Amino acid sequence: MNRIIETENLYFRYKNLEILVDVNFYVSSGEFIGIIGPNGAGKTTLLKILVGLLAPSSGKIRVFGRDPQLLGKNRHLVGYVPQANEADKNFPITVREVVALGRYHEKGFFTNLNAEDFKIVESSICKMDIENIADKQFNALSGGQKQRTLIARALAQKPSLLILDEPTAGIDVKTQVSFYQILKKLNQEGITIIMVSHDIGALTKEVSRIVCLNKKLHIQGCPADIMKSKYLKKLYGYDVLLLTHEGKENDNEP
Ligand SMILES: Nc1ncnc2c1ncn2[C@@H]1O[C@H](COP(=O)(O)OP(=O)(O)OP(=O)(O)O)[C@@H](O)[C@H]1O
Numbered sequence: 001m002n003r004i005i006e007t008e009n010l011y012f013r014y015k016n017l018e019i020l021v022d023v024n025f026y027v028s029s030g031e032f033i034g035i036i037g038p039n040g041a042g043k044t045t046l047l048k049i050l051v052g053l054l055a056p057s058s059g060k061i062r063v064f065g066r067d068p069q070l071l072g073k074n075r076h077l078v079g080y081v082p083q084a085n086e087a088d089k090n091f092p093i094t095v096r097e098v099v100a101l102g103r104y105h106e107k108g109f110f111t112n113l114n115a116e117d118f119k120i121v122e123s124s125i126c127k128m129d130i131e132n133i134a135d136k137q138f139n140a141l142s143g144g145q146k147q148r149t150l151i152a153r154a155l156a157q158k159p160s161l162l163i164l165d166e167p168t169a170g171i172d173v174k175t176q177v178s179f180y181q182i183l184k185k186l187n188q189e190g191i192t193i194i195m196v197s198h199d200i201g202a203l204t205k206e207v208s209r210i211v212c213l214n215k216k217l218h219i220q221g222c223p224a225d226i227m228k229s230k231y232l233k234k235l236y237g238y239d240v241l242l243l244t245h246e247g248k249e250n251d252n253e254p
């Protein structure tokens, strides 16, 4: 299958601190990948390198065959939704306007949106199931609604790859289920997805491959194999499997 991301011996350091060590990571077109690892493991740092916000200290990286900082016209192919923060708290803008911002990624900032762009904006709103809040102020939304809006904005770029950093953080279980259904559908429609999450139980049910990162890329594989691995306990320092929805069923450790 067509590899859209490849890293080779990737290192990232803040001053003398090693954050990512010798990471060899690849993603093929059409995959749905879950990245897990404890706080401070370097997950967000890796995503920022993949989208070109940070440059690696050493090693190689290719996204759609190019240095992610030099994607040029292909930049819109990578949709990125960062870890939630409180930035722009008082900026008055509606949900529809936030989603429309995604169109400028493909077209450039000094252009006008046309009828085709507005069609893409409405279809992105529809895909994320946020028609009912499209005229609301973004700042008045719940955390889950904000995340959906930001993903709709990324979809309005018409990306081939969607990179999501903890999109389900703080979302209740019922909302999470419908959220995963939407992501699954996007994946089936051909969008490759990379998603960081601490919600291992739900993640392992939905993704095709799990990658365990803690500075190094320790193990990766299909969810069933990863859940059986003794390594998970080592990675988190406690029995993660007890916290998943499968509970002890999958825990073959003494
Ligand atoms: N701007 C920065 N300056 C210095 N150190 C940083 C900076 N940003 C992140 N770090 C450090 O890099 C390490 C990895 O951070 P990163 O945000 O990638 O972790 P993470 O796996 O995403 O964690 P979390 O699960 O908490 O989101 C941490 O030790 C963090 O303190």
Ligand SMILES: [Mg+2]
Pocket: 043, 044, 045, 083, 165
């Ligand atoms: Mg993070």
